[in-house]
Amino acid sequence: MSRQATAADGKIMPDVETSCVLSEALGYASRGWPVLPLHAVRDGRCSCGNSDCSSPGKHPIGAAAPNGVSNSTTDRAIIEEWWRQYPDANVGIATGAVSGIVVIDVDGDDGEKSAKEFGVPPTVTAITGGGRHLIFATPETPIHNAVRFRPGLDARGDGGYIVAPPSLHASGVRYRWDSENGLGIDDLDPVPLPQPYVDVLKNGRPHGEVVTLRDDWVALLTQPILDGTRNDNVFSIAYGLLCEGLSSDSAAAIVLALNGHLCRPPLTETEVRSVVASAMKRKLDRQKQTPTTQTPAKLALRNIEPWPEPVNGADVLDDLVTAISRYVVLPLDAAIATALWVVYSHIHTAAFISPRLAVLSATKRCAKTRLLEVIQYVVPRPLFQSNASTAAVFRVIDGMSPTMLLDEADTWIEKDPELRGILNAGHSFSGAVVYRCEGDKNEPRAFKVFTPIAFAMIGRPPDTLEDRSIVIQMRRRRPEERVERIRHDRMMVEMDPLARRLARWAADTRDEIASSDPDVPDELDDRAADNWRPLLAVADAGGSWWPHKAREAASSTLARREEQDHAVALLDDLRTVFGQQERLPSKQILVALHAMEDRPWSEYGKKQEPITPHQLAALLRPFDITPKKWREGGQTVRGYIRADFTDTWDRWLTTPSDTSAPHPQPATGATR
Numbered sequence: 001m002s003r004q005a006t007a008a009d010g011k012i013m014p015d016v017e018t019s020c021v022l023s024e025a026l027g028y029a030s031r032g033w034p035v036l037p038l039h040a041v042r043d044g045r046c047s048c049g050n051s052d053c054s055s056p057g058k059h060p061i062g063a064a065a066p067n068g069v070s071n072s073t074t075d076r077a078i079i080e081e082w083w084r085q086y087p088d089a090n091v092g093i094a095t096g097a098v099s100g101i102v103v104i105d106v107d108g109d110d111g112e113k114s115a116k117e118f119g120v121p122p123t124v125t126a127i128t129g130g131g132r133h134l135i136f137a138t139p140e141t142p143i144h145n146a147v148r149f150r151p152g153l154d155a156r157g158d159g160g161y162i163v164a165p166p167s168l169h170a171s172g173v174r175y176r177w178d179s180e181n182g183l184g185i186d187d188l189d190p191v192p193l194p195q196p197y198v199d200v201l202k203n204g205r206p207h208g209e210v211v212t213l214r215d216d217w218v219a220l221l222t223q224p225i226l227d228g229t230r231n232d233n234v235f236s237i238a239y240g241l242l243c244e245g246l247s248s249d250s251a252a253a254i255v256l257a258l259n260g261h262l263c264r265p266p267l268t269e270t271e272v273r274s275v276v277a278s279a280m281k282r283k284l285d286r287q288k289q290t291p292t293t294q295t296p297a298k299l300a301l302r303n304i305e306p307w308p309e310p311v312n313g314a315d316v317l318d319d320l321v322t323a324i325s326r327y328v329v330l331p332l333d334a335a336i337a338t339a340l341w342v343v344y345s346h347i348h349t350a351a352f353i354s355p356r357l358a359v360l361s362a363t364k365r366c367a368k369t370r371l372l373e374v375i376q377y378v379v380p381r382p383l384f385q386s387n388a389s390t391a392a393v394f395r396v397i398d399g400m401s402p403t404m405l406l407d408e409a410d411t412w413i414e415k416d417p418e419l420r421g422i423l424n425a426g427h428s429f430s431g432a433v434v435y436r437c438e439g440d441k442n443e444p445r446a447f448k449v450f451t452p453i454a455f456a457m458i459g460r461p462p463d464t465l466e467d468r469s470i471v472i473q474m475r476r477r478r479p480e481e482r483v484e485r486i487r488h489d490r491m492m493v494e495m496d497p498l499a500r501r502l503a504r505w506a507a508d509t510r511d512e513i514a515s516s517d518p519d520v521p522d523e524l525d526d527r528a529a530d531n532w533r534p535l536l537a538v539a540d541a542g543g544s545w546w547p548h549k550a551r552e553a554a555s556s557t558l559a560r561r562e563e564q565d566h567a568v569a570l571l572d573d574l575r576t577v578f579g580q581q582e583r584l585p586s587k588q589i590l591v592a593l594h595a596m597e598d599r600p601w602s603e604y605g606k607k608q609e610p611i612t613p614h615q616l617a618a619l620l621r622p623f624d625i626t627p628k629k630w631r632e633g634g635q636t637v638r639g640y641i642r643a644d645f646t647d648t649w650d651r652w653l654t655t656p657s658d659t660s661a662p663h664p665q666p667a668t669g670a671t672r
Helices: 019-030 076-085 108-120 194-202 214-220 230-243 250-264 271-285 315-329 332-346 368-375 391-399 415-423 488-516 526-542 546-578 586-594 614-623 647-650
Strands: 035-038 092-093 101-107 125-127 133-135 146-150 151-156 161-164 356-361 382-385 403-407 432-438 443-446 453-458 469-473 583-585 628-630 637-642
Touching: 019 035, 019 076, 019 092, 035 161, 035 628, 076 101, 092 443, 092 586, 108 133, 133 403, 133 453, 146 194, 146 250, 151 403, 151 628, 230 271, 230 443, 250 271, 271 403, 315 332, 315 368, 315 415, 315 488, 315 546, 332 356, 332 368, 332 443, 332 488, 356 391, 368 453, 391 403, 391 432, 415 432, 443 469, 453 488, 469 526, 488 526, 526 546, 546 614, 546 647, 583 586, 583 628, 586 614, 586 637
Parallel strands: 356 453, 356 469, 382 403, 403 453
Antiparallel strands: 035 092, 092 161, 101 133, 101 151, 125 133, 146 151, 432 443, 583 637, 628 637
């Protein structure tokens, strides 16, 4: 392997180039040590873009290694591509069984003193920014990561990694291999981990205080904890660890490590230990309490840290459509509409209209909830709810400005006119206020209700809410249509780079989108045009094929809605045709439909001909209603059974059919 030129004190020499890091990374891979790219150090700061980063140059580049050390590899092509994209990246080496090495991290004078107690045999050694890495061969006993198992000593084993030479430390010092006594990395293989270390580390927490901590656990907690929420979040982590049975000292060691990774800025050690002590007191107090005296958990919403570098709008929108389509089967126009709405949720405070995203289906198992579950990882401050009181909804919107994701809306929103009024009021910024009386004196107070809202339901929402929505019509997935499983334990990590890129692009283009007045397709009526205008502004800012495809999507969703209007009108007419009969042959149904005056069934479709059995079945298929066969008069009859319609009539038709009143016309254009 090539060697990097360094001065005796480790300071970078003028002739050192970043290509040395790639050369070393390939060398490590040739030894069977998987590597991964870490953020670079530039002018003493981490390239992640966080000015308060507590581990500059030491954590993985999320876009290249979204799963942290799990993405480490020995594949030459992948490694070369990583450093082509990030030429000044630092390099990490995976530890544990995957590479065959265990590393003892010796930190400062305390670490050197502790290491002498164990003994330090000659082995491969790296000089770090403030200590040493002792590289040992893995023993037969699995060794996991351990934090401060002795003063100044950490261990990196299974699930861990180290920062390797010639990476740049925040101090300006390059990591380097210790070649004293001729024992350089090219000349010496790591010796086996000494037995005293094995004895201490093999059982997890010998002597009561060795704490295992996986690096990919840290990677899972990707969202920074900002000033103002640090104590609450650190308390929650500490309390959870204590409830899992860890001692106060063990919990404090883990929380201290996470504090350094997550808190912006980190709490002091004294503050962390004080929070852990409070968590222990809470645990002991709750052990004495009955469930009815427990304090409810405080609501906390996730903020998205923007990507540190500028982002191409068309690229990130393309990636968003791809990500959604990995988990949900959607027509392209619906995926485009959903992606544009997600970006809108990031800049909604700059808009005057807040179109709702209505995720609808005729039947169960059409992936409505699944779509909301996917987009919750890429919208700002998501709040996923399947039930909530009206008071809770408007108070949460006013106080926390979440992106509301409301599931099972047909079971609670549709039946609550007050809640529907709040959702309708929040559509326009100019009217997005509701008034309620509070306190002993019943003094009126205004609550702001302007926020992004998506809801999912079976059936059709009330007209006033549907008119304020971008409608995504879901259908049941066919057997040959494959999607990936949603692993909620991994989705945060996998989707975080995309969410951060969306947040960055939205922030950079916010003013451009807010001042845009995009052209709207002529076929959209006034309300539909209002709903689509902010989404089209997002598409125009994205450029490439997005302006054209977004307008196609707007027209397509309108056409699909008109088709649904025909299907709902058919349901209403079929309720009249059936009357009290339990089943009817298709021929008899068609004769009755063709005879209806002022209805489209006698001149239906592009050919303006009487509706056929095939067209009838096609309109009913989304409702999971299909023709049946039965024997009648010695012959096989094909038709429909009343029992198949009853649930659909209840969900889609708000009032009983009135045969004495004129039938409502299905929509034939943009005007409703």
